[in-house]
Amino acid sequence: MPTRRRYLMCPPRYFTVEYSINPWMDPGVPVDTELALAQWTALKDAYQDLGHTVETIEPQPGLPDMVFAANSGTVVDGRVLGARFRAPQRAAEADHYRRWFLDQGYRDVVMPTAINEAEGDFAWTGELLLAGTGFRTDPEAHAEAQEVLGVPVVSLRLVDPRYYHLDTALFVLTESGGGAPASVAYYPEAFSPGSQRVLRRLFPDAVIATADDAACLGLNGVSDGRNVILPTEAKELADQLAHRGYRPIPIDVSELRKSGGGPKCCTMELRE
Ligand code: ARG
Secondary structure (H helix, E strand, O other): OOOOOEEEEOOOOOOOOOOOOOOOOOOOOOOOHHHHHHHHHHHHHHHHHOOOEEEEOOOOOOOOOOOOHHHHOEEEOOEEEOOEOOOHHHOOHHHHHHHHHHHOOOOOEEOOOOOEOHHHOEEEOOOOEEEEEOOOOOHHHHHHHHHHHOOOEEEEEEOOHHHOOHHHOEEEEEOOEOOEOOEEEEOHHHEOHHHHHHHHHHOOOOEEOOHHHHHOOOOOOEEOOOEEEEEOOOHHHHHHHHHOOOEEEEEOOHHHHOOOOOOHHHOEEEOO
């Protein structure tokens, strides 16, 4: 069953690719900011059509990646753990989001001391916080998240630079609850052998994505427990999900992918 969600998004008004901090980004390839804005708006509309609430934050000139709201906060039970970016080009984003939370009246806002790219590398299953490391978020940030948010954290190691954030390789389809375990979709090859074993143990019934699904950033999906927003090209994944009773909703995110992003990257979940 779907559950109502609250999301924070940032319109890509200043979106461009002017530096390269992941293998998807090529500053030599032109970016159509208007098209990115149209794709982002379609994503926002899709959430609202599903009955979800979307809050927005003002984008800032000179911060072209600020559209990727997922990277700037992890919110569980109304507690906020902010971000500390690895790349200096993105560092200033963290404080804009911190101020947004304070302006909205969030009282429990902690800024991390370790490198922490928030929901880029953290996925909440309803009882565990899955935490990626290897390219961006430091392992010390996992321990910090456990301490600040007061939830158990499971560390997972990413090994393929194309899948530099956890949310490019795994997403939660249904949170655990009412005695039922959480379900997830992931691309095993993005993880170290040990982390693959952890994932198999935690999620024996997971949806296993193909290399093609991963290569269009198909794992950068957003699920409300029934409706699953994912990039248009992730066809096999959409079929698998439909087969399991989910409702896949394809969204074109071609412009945002030029920066290594997809639907989830543009979406921070505000869990009260
Ligand atoms: N260009 C951005 C970066 O490399 C993309 C971030 C995408 N966000 C995400 N949650 N995976 O940092």
